[in-house]
Every structure is written in C-alpha cells, then in structure tokens.
Amino acid sequence: xxxxxxxxxxxxxxxxxxxxxSPAIAQSPTYGVGRTPTAExxxxxxxxxxxxxxxxxxxxxxxxxxxxxxxxKACVGCHGVTGLGGMAPxxxxxxxxxxxxxxxxxILPLRSPYATVVWDYINRGMPLGLEGTLTPNEVYSLTAxxxxxxxxxxxxxxxxxxxxxxxxxxxxxxxxKPHDYKRNSPRLEGYPY
Numbered sequence: 177x178x179x180x181x182x183x184x185x186x187x188x189x190x191x192x193x194x195x196x197x198s199p200a201i202a203q204s205p206t207y208g209v210g211r212t213p214t215a216e217x218x219x220x221x222x223x224x225x226x227x228x229x230x231x232x233x234x235x236x237x238x239x240x241x242x243x244x245x246x247x248x249k250a251c252v253g254c255h256g257v258t259g260l261g262g263m264a265p266x267x268x269x270x271x272x273x274x275x276x277x278x279x280x281x282x283i284l285p286l287r288s289p290y291a292t293v294v295w296d297y298i299n300r301g302m303p304l305g306l307e308g309t310l311t312p313n314e315v316y317s318l319t320a321x322x323x324x325x326x327x328x329x330x331x332x333x334x335x336x337x338x339x340x341x342x343x344x345x346x347x348x349x350x351x352x353k354p355h356d357y358k359r360n361s362p363r364l365e366g367y368p369y
Contacts, residue, residue, distance in 0.1 A: 223308075225296040229341030232292065235312030236336040239329070242321025245314055249303050259325050264304075268325040277346045285326045289351040291335075291343035295319045316340070 213221075225231050246252065252262070259267030269280045277286050288294050299315045301307050310318070316335045323329045328346060335343075 223300065225292050225299070227290040227292055227341065229292050229337055232295070232337035232340060233312040234337060235316050236334050237313050237315070237317025237320050238334045239317075239320045239324035239331045241313075242317035242319070242324070245317050246321055249310070249314075249318075251303065251318075254304060259322070267322055273327060277348075278350065283326065285322045285328060286346050287351070288345055289347055291319065291323065291328075291340050291345060294322060295340060298322075 223231075254262045254264035255267050256262035260270060266281055266283055267285065269283055269286060271280050280286055284297060285294050295315055298318050299308070299310065299312075302310065302318070319340070320329065320333065320335045323335075323343065324331050324333075326346070329335070329343060333339075
C-alpha cells in the first residue's frame with residue numbers, strides 16, 4: 177500500500193517536473209520554431225505614426241479628392257453618405273458646432289488630440305476587410321475629407337507630411353493625459369484603493 181502511494185507520488189512529481197520544464201525546452205534555440213524577421217519584414221511592420229508626424233510618408237490630398245474616394249472605396253456603405261447614418265461609427269457630429277467637444281458624440285476627427293492619429297487610424301484600419309491597401313495619397317485625401325466634414329480644415333487645404341502634424345484639432349489640450357504616478361499613491365485623485 178505504501179509503495180503504491182509512493183509510485184503515484186513519483187509519477188505525479190515526474191509529470192509536474194515535465195510541465196514546469198517544458199517552457200524552457202520550448203524557448204531553446206534548438207526547438208526549431210520561428211526565425212528572426214528580416215529587415216524588410218520589420219520595416220513593413222513599423223507603421224506607427226507619432227504626433228510629430230516624423231514617420232509620415234510623402235504624399236498629399238485634399239477634401240475634394242477625399243469625398244470622391246469616400247464613395248469609390250465604399251466608405252458610404254458603413255459610415256453613411258455624409259458620415260452619418262451608417263452602421264459603423266459616425267464620422268461627423270450631428271450636434272451644434274458651438275457645443276464643447278466633450279458634449280458631442282465620440283467622433284475620431286473631433287476627439288483626436290492630433291490629426292496624425294486620424295491619418296494613422298485610416299492607414300491601419302480602413303477599409304474594413306482591406307486594411308492597409310490605401311496609398312498614402314488616398315489616406316491624406318480621406319483624412320482631409322473627415323477633417324473638412326468636422327470644420328477642422330477648409331475644403332481646399334492640401335494635407336501632406338509637413339502640415340498634417342500642425343493641424344489644430346478641436347479638442348485642443350482637453351484630451352485625457354496620463355496622470356503623474358507616484359509609487360504607493362492612489363491611481364487617480366479621490367480613487368479609494
């Protein structure tokens with residue numbers, strides 16, 4: 177009876193050691209899974225655009241071109257003919273322009289702290305199902321169209337990598353900024369835990 181318990185304990189210990197040791201084996205260089213990405217693969221994945229716009233590609237576009245692309249690329253199917261009424265999020269506000277931005281709906285071209293965020297989102301995520309297929313000129317044009325729809329820029333303004341980061345966004349400095357964290361202090365002012 178004691179030997180039976182001992183053999184069960186030994187089997188359980190062996191199984192536990194195998195489970196705990198498997199991650200180390202899986203990460204060893206001889207495991208044979210994966211490879212180091214090439215410089216070209218890394219370059220294609222590095223598509224983030226900062227608020228300064230340093231990473232923006234060459235190109236340009238205006239709202240008139242963007243309005244044509246909005247129809248051609250079938251944006252109207254998801255967002256509605258004028259950026260309203262589709263099943264996807266609204267692209268312009270229905271509310272009075274004099275209302276503060278936080279009183280309006282959650283609309284990317286209104287609540288984005290930087291115009292480069294709008295460009296980056298269109299570049300990465302649109303059109304749905306064909307993400308990443310738009311050319312830089314198309315992205316500049318669609319960005320200009322959305323900013324024009326929301327009265328951020330005039331219709332004839334041509335956006336490019338030099339002036340896009342300088343566009344003054346409606347939210348101004350009212351966007352949510354991370355608070356200063358101090359060790360062992362509450363996460364937010366008035367936060368009880």
